[in-house]
Amino acid sequence: MEQSTKYVKLEAALAQLDSQEDVRDFLVDLCTPAELRALSERWHVAQILDEGEKSYREIQADTGVSTTTIGRVARFLRDEPHGGYRAVLGKKDT
Amino acid sequence: MEQSTKYVKLEAALAQLDSQEDVRDFLVDLCTPAELRALSERWHVAQILDEGEKSYREIQADTGVSTTTIGRVARFLRDEPHGGYRAVLGKKDT
DNA sequence: TTCCATGTGTTAGCGCGCTAATACACTGGT
DNA sequence: ACCAGTGTATTAGCGCGCTAACACATGGAA
Numbered sequence A, B: 001m002e003q004s005t006k007y008v009k010l011e012a013a014l015a016q017l018d019s020q021e022d023v024r025d026f027l028v029d030l031c032t033p034a035e036l037r038a039l040s041e042r043w044h045v046a047q048i049l050d051e052g053e054k055s056y057r058e059i060q061a062d063t064g065v066s067t068t069t070i071g072r073v074a075r076f077l078r079d080e081p082h083g084g085y086r087a088v089l090g091k092k093d094t
Numbered sequence C: 001t002t003c004c005a006t007g008t009g010t011t012a013g014c015g016c017g018c019t020a021a022t023a024c025a026c027t028g029g030t
Numbered sequence D: 001a002c003c004a005g006t007g008t009a010t011t012a013g014c015g016c017g018c019t020a021a022c023a024c025a026t027g028g029a030a
Helices: A010-015 A020-030 A033-051 A056-063 A067-079 A084-089 B010-015 B020-030 B033-051 B056-063 B067-079 B084-089
Strands: none
Touching (some): A010 A020, A020 B033, A020 B084, A033 A056, A033 A067, A033 B010, A033 B020, B033 B056, B033 B067, B056 B067
16 A cells, blocks of 8 residues: 555544554654643543533543533533544444 | 443543544644644654654654653654554554 | 754643632522 | 532742754765
């Protein structure tokens, strides 16, 4: 298989990784620990918010994430600028 | 398909996205523009370094990324803490 | 040997995402 | 009417990744 384009876009690189382990290793090399933590926390919060069963303050107590950040994630989730979260959240069950 | 575990890990979420577009949309929702730019630049630099044909100063001139950052990416690439870059770079040909 | 480009390290300063703390308007239960 | 809990906004301060601008040692070419 020939790779014609000289450089692989970030999303293309991630899309071609199938296993959870490969993605993990790639992210660890690409991100700093602080960044990886921040991204994981946001994604975690997004999933909790999507369930719609906990208040901001409960989520803060459970995860340690500030309500400021929770509010920001909630805004992205609500406004759905690109539906990127939905594409994954929608796969959880039918 | 039932999703038994309550929350999906970040790497699992990305691993289950097949298309480049889905990954892109997910990243755009998850990351801030500044973060996405930083990650993309690092990945871009990593690929250029992997070719081994340009000096740090050339890369800086081409991409606008500082030699400090280039050096940091180079160090990760050299030390290969988890081989995450390699897993993608190795797929480019052969 | 001289000189220049290289990889690498160091410092200062900036931008920005995060926390902590607080405040406000709204709503449902008592 | 009151009050507790909610989503949300605001402020100050901190950590950290980035840039800019150096400095330094090494190595190859003139």
